[in-house]
Amino acid sequence: MLMHWFLAAVHLLAFAVAFAAVLNRGTALRRVITEGAGIRRVLLADNGWGLAAAALLITGLLRAFAGYEKGTDYYLQQPLFHLKMTLFMIILLLEVVPMVTLIRWRIALGRGTSIDTGRATLFARISHLQALLIVLMVVAASGMARGVVLNQL
Template sequence: MFFKWVLAALHLLAFGFALAAVLARGRALRRLRTDDARSFRDVFVVDNIWGISAGILLITGVYRAFGGVEKGSFYYLHQPLFHLKITAFVAILALEVIPMIALIKWRIAFKKQIAIDTSRARRFARISHMEAALMVIIVIAATGMARGNMLS
């Protein structure tokens, strides 16, 4: 029982950190200045927090749904709101691919003190805000599931 509680708490806390971090990344990307090393560090720090919390969400979510600690995979696989959650999460992952690769390249260039092309920073900021909106959808779907699937 205690393990389920801790797992659920980690999962929910990860949502809070992930949402805050992805919104902060969007803001940091909008404020990014090529002549300011600190603004790059700000982007990298919140991007790290976003990545770690997304990883925790994925691990705890998969374990809760399919690890035999909650209601069981049959329950989740037959819940329309669970499908909405997974669809939104997959959309976040799809949106994240290009910014993630770009930010990895930026980190490498930053460490090597090579000029960084930040022309896509505003686009990545918009993507971050779209991801935040999708996270809100996930939370709404989760609360619906907790209340007994309001769509049935």
């Protein structure tokens, strides 16, 4: 029972950290454009976002498929689970280009070379969209946890 509780708590906290981190990354990216500074803040927020996403993925997989919650059959037949996973996949797809670019920024920063911030505004918008999608994931998750069935609404 403690493991169930622990995984649920970590999963919920990871949502909060993910939301805050991706929102902070977006805000920091906007400041890079307007103020011309704050690259390290962007990268720090990106680190938090990456760790939270990993925690969401690991705890979510354990909860859904390792027997710690309602069971695999429940999740696979629950439309809100499919919605939540679709939102997560959209978030991950949106993350590919910013992730690669921010890795390049880290490398350039480590070498002391200049960083091309030309797409920072786009990445800020992507980050803020991802924050919204995280909120929608929480809405889907709360319905799923309560056994809400979409065709009963």
